[in-house]
Amino acid sequence: MTVRFRAILIPGLAALALGACETSYSNPFSNPFASRSSAPRPLPAAPTGSVGQSTLPPPGGVAGDRRTSQPGNETQVAAVDAGTPETMTAPADGGASIGRTDLLGGWTVASASDTCQLFMSLTTWSGGYRATTRGCGSETLQGVSAWNLNGQQVSLLNDSGGTVASLTAASKTQFNGQTTAGEAVSVSR
Numbered sequence: 178m179t180v181r182f183r184a185i186l187i188p189g190l191a192a193l194a195l196g197a198c199e200t201s202y203s204n205p206f207s208n209p210f211a212s213r214s215s216a217p218r219p220l221p222a223a224p225t226g227s228v229g230q231s232t233l234p235p236p237g238g239v240a241g242d243r244r245t246s247q248p249g250n251e252t253q254v255a256a257v258d259a260g261t262p263e264t265m266t267a268p269a270d271g272g273a274s275i276g277r278t279d280l281l282g283g284w285t286v287a288s289a290s291d292t293c294q295l296f297m298s299l300t301t302w303s304g305g306y307r308a309t310t311r312g313c314g315s316e317t318l319q320g321v322s323a324w325n326l327n328g329q330q331v332s333l334l335n336d337s338g339g340t341v342a343s344l345t346a347a348s349k350t351q352f353n354g355q356t357t358a359g360e361a362v363s364v365s366r
Contacts, residue, residue, distance in 0.1 A: 234350060275346050277306070277326055288362040290315045295333075295364060297324050304338035317341055317356050331364070 277299060284295040293313035300307035305325030313319045321341050323334040329346040331354075342362050344354035352364040 275326070275329065275349055279349050280324065280326060280331065282366075284364045284366055286310065286313065286318060286362065286364050288315060288318065288356065289360045291318070293318060295321065303336055304334050305332070308333065315356075315360075317358050317360070318362075 280297050281299060282297065284297065286293050286295045291312075291314040294311045295308060296311070297308045298306060302308075302323040305323040308321050308324040310318050310321045313321075318341070320335040321333045322336040323338070325332045325334065331344040331346070331352050332340050333342040333344070335341050340357055342354055342356040344352035344362065344364055347353050350366045353362075355361050
């Protein structure tokens, strides 16, 4: 009989112990924030910059594109200045100044060996800002991974920070120069 008594007693004590633990057990599917009575604190306001207005340049397109803008058809755009100062200098042709933000986006690269696309951003990268090329046949142009602006000089850099090409601004939409291999190169929109 003692074996039978133990067979009933042990599971009974285990059930009693588990029943005592059940009062402190919390449901994993319940909302842990439901019992809180305080509201979350509001976030601080985001800083705002000034807004400017300018006229878009005529469409650039690919080399050989004969589209022109009609007088009076200028489109107005708004630009937001986030408050970060930017070094700008006047170009050699006496036109408007060129800054880093003027270089952002897609460009067409033409060199003696091929025509391809160049994309520039303001993500910091080896010695400058991130750049990448697409569709270039030249190994020199395939190696572009960064860019930097110094006055009117734009340097295209490789992944180790070495210069691939040096370009000088002819306008805000045209830069001419040569690669370190001596090939003439033009970057335009």
